[in-house]
Amino acid sequence: MKNQWVALGAVMAVAAGGSARAGVDLSVLDASMAGPRAQVLVLGSVHLSGMSKDFKPASLEPVLERLAAFKPDVITIENIPGEGCDLLARHPAVYPPDNVAPYCNNTDAAKKATGLDVPAAIAEANKTLAQWPAQPTPAQRRHLASLFLAANDSSSAVVQWWQLPQAEQHAGDGLDEALVALLAKRGARNNESDQIAARLAARLGLQRVYPIDDHTGDNVTVADEEAYGDAVQKAWEAARAKAKPMRDREDELKKGGDMLALYRYVNSPEVMRIAIDADFGAAMRDPSSQHYGQLYVAGWETRNLRMVANIRAAFREHPGARVLSIVGSSHKPWFDDLLGRMQGVDVVDVEKILRDR
Template sequence: MLNGLAVYSPNIVATEVLTGEDCLRVKFYKLKYDGVSTDYCVRQEAIIKLTSLTTGLNVPDAEEEAERLLKSWPDLPTGSDRRHLAAVFGAAGDYGSALVQWARLPKAERVSDRFISDEMVAFLNRLLEDQNEVSQIAVPLAARLGLERLHPSDDHTADSILNSAPDELTSAIQSLWKQPDAYSAEYRRRIASLHSAQDLLSLYSFLNSTDGQEGVINGEWRGALRQRSDDLLGRQYVAWWETRNLRMAANIRASFGNHPGARVIMIVGASHKPYLERYISLMHDVVVTDVTSYLDKQSKFH
């Protein structure tokens, strides 16, 4: 998979991750964004805690410092340069970009110094091994292509819609998922026949296909629109989802706003794909490309 994505040669890699700035916001407005910090900011808060003292920077100052360092970044950065930038990214809550710097260091250079504590070394090494799309796809892809950072582009401010909805929304939507026609027969067959890593990769491929995407839209979102209740809970659920994807699309667009002509890849959950593609395709100066045409079929996704 990485071989194929590298052939596409993106110069911006965006991820479904909240920024440190976003995490500050959802933590400050506790009632409005109840649960968001706990569910989506664990890594951000951990890395901020590990680096704020060693760098002496708070989140907004660290964001500014990271931009300043990148503007004057040397052609041949030293190990100390990369450890410093990793710590600054960490203080900004951008753990993905900190990981990119860490991954680009030779293993012998992944050591503590005045900016990187022993605890930070252990934290970054552990994150590199995490089984998620940031650690296993975004970071190694960026490092392979010689990129210096990732672009966190998720958004959970739309969760204020969920938090303002009646308490019955969760149970109402979960009941929809259990309906026999909630998802296509092909989707259910593939879920039931997962026995190997190749089966899982085949399922991922199907979910990202036109048929797979249509099945998810029909099963979850159109099903939610058909849901009947006094408060029209399904329609509130769809409003949350559309708002979240609109804001994610805006974040993706902003990631290359100062880089006309950039080649961008967004690594995101498959259920976001049809919405983001539709929204972004409406924007001027943007062409949406099917990345599957670049994947190396002979690599067997290794």
């Protein structure tokens, strides 16, 4: 198959020859397309793990109601997928385990319960979903939850768990008592992958969420890491004063507990312009001779490119899909721009979705 791809690429290169050099306007490629267009909504999120200890997930209900009205059939989250975590684990010299640990869960307990390592669990979960009935039994949901945990996809496991009646939330069918306790713990975490994405998926009757994060691209290699960090930090400090009113207002909204107002605020274009300039714009103004700021932004953009590719893969077999991507708000401008370049894809205005109905 690989040789076939190479041969096909060579034929296309010859056929495209002159036109590629002249430039092709891809923005009009789908102007006369047949079939439905995908609708993609990117919700820029605060990281709920950073909220105060008295944060109540129930305060997210007005946000969930508006997202539910969009009726997504695919929801993506800012988590590294099981394949990505398996890749990172197999290359510890490139991706130090200490750096990977915050992003990838330990799956030993799930492997013990199911007998499956991450690759085998991913394959089995995909096989199970391909044969998934319209009305799954509680046993089937418990089994699929166990597969998701073994596949390092705990938020999708929570989606299955929350669709079980309380009386059916018990061990069995691949879940032992340790995994049941793990599901309860994961479901109580304050993060947007669970409290927004997984909760919404369960409410809409979806079977999973799609982790799309990728940290291979921002694994920037520099000779002097301390100097690199200092240069980027100094760039941020130079932009801090201009961004302070915006940051102060965001903190006020967080403390006030009005999560709908907070999400409207962080998703407003003007707030995003200030936030992006204070971070990445400031880095591009870094005067260091090593151009550390440019390296930082290059890593960030590579990460976003790979994340958006993962989003596209999540709905590539579903023309006309309604896709909700929940991601840290700093990613949203890149996501909107890159997804807006995709063929047959329309980017939905999040301000309209969050508006009062």
